[in-house]
Amino acid sequence: MTWWKNHEFPSARCLFLQSIKLHQKGLWKSECICGRDVAPLKGLSVEAEWNLQSSLCPCAEPKNPVSSALASWEAYYQWRSLPLHSPVAVLLHWPLTLYHCVQLSRTQTPRYDGQDTLCIHYLGPEKELLQLAAFGELRALFPSVQIHIELVGPEVPKSRxxxxxxxxxxxxxxxxxxxxxxxxxxxxxxxxxxxxKLWKGFYHERCSDILKVLSTITPIF
Structure with a gap:
C-alpha cells in the first residue's frame, strides 16, 4: 500500500496511476500531486522509459508512415498499433497537440525533404520539463523534418x-x-x-535572444 505524502488523500490521478502500476515511476512521476515537489534540477532527462510493455507504448519506429492527417486519438492508436486501453495518451498529449496545431495551420505538406525545418516556440512548460522524452514521438509524426522546439518559461531551472x-x-x-x-x-x-532548447523567463523577455539564435533557421510554424 502506498504511503501518501503529507498524509493527503490521493487524487484521482494518483489512484489511476497506482491501478496500472505507474505511480511515481519514470516519466509518470510528475503526473500526480505526489510529484509536485519533484525538482526539475534533479533531471530534465530524456533517458526515460515508459515502464510499459512494448505492446502498450510507441518505443520504436511506426510500421508505416502517416498516410493521412491523424484527426483523433483512435486514429493515432490505430496507426501506432496500440490498444485503446494503453495510457500513453496521458503523456503524449504534449506532442500530439503540437501535431494538431500544425494540421490546423495547414503548413504540413504530404511529403518533406531532408532540408525542411519545423521551428516551434513552446511557452510556459511546467511538468513537461520532466517528460521531454515524450517529444521524441514528433520524429514519427514528422519524418525527415528537422524539429526545433524552444521551451520558454519561468519554471525552467536557472542552471538549465x-x-x-x-x-x-x-x-x-x-x-x-x-x-x-x-x-x-x-x-x-x-x-x-x-x-x-530551454529558456528561463517570460517569452517577451527572451524573444529577442531566441530570434538571434534562430536567425539561420527558417521556421515553418
Whole structure:
C-alpha cells in the first residue's frame, strides 16, 4: 500500500496511476500531486522509459508512415498499433497537440525533404520539463523534418537556461528483449533528432535572444 505524502488523500490521478502500476515511476512521476515537489534540477532527462510493455507504448519506429492527417486519438492508436486501453495518451498529449496545431495551420505538406525545418516556440512548460522524452514521438509524426522546439518559461531551472537537449530515439519499453534496447534500437539514423532548447523567463523577455539564435533557421510554424 502506498504511503501518501503529507498524509493527503490521493487524487484521482494518483489512484489511476497506482491501478496500472505507474505511480511515481519514470516519466509518470510528475503526473500526480505526489510529484509536485519533484525538482526539475534533479533531471530534465530524456533517458526515460515508459515502464510499459512494448505492446502498450510507441518505443520504436511506426510500421508505416502517416498516410493521412491523424484527426483523433483512435486514429493515432490505430496507426501506432496500440490498444485503446494503453495510457500513453496521458503523456503524449504534449506532442500530439503540437501535431494538431500544425494540421490546423495547414503548413504540413504530404511529403518533406531532408532540408525542411519545423521551428516551434513552446511557452510556459511546467511538468513537461520532466517528460521531454515524450517529444521524441514528433520524429514519427514528422519524418525527415528537422524539429526545433524552444521551451520558454519561468519554471525552467536557472542552471538549465540555454541548455540544448537532442532526442534521437523513442522512450524505451520495459521488455528486456525489445529492439529499442539495442545500440541502434529505436534510432533512425536517417532522421534528424528533435532538438529542444530551454529558456528561463517570460517569452517577451527572451524573444529577442531566441530570434538571434534562430536567425539561420527558417521556421515553418
Amino acid at each position: 537556461d540555454g541548455e540544448v537537449v537532442n532526442i534521437s530515439r523513442y522512450a524505451c519499453c520495459s521488455d528486456k528483449s525489445c529492439c529499442c534496447k539495442s545500440s541502434i534500437g529505436s534510432k533512425d539514423l536517417s532522421c534528424t533528432a528533435v532538438t529542444l
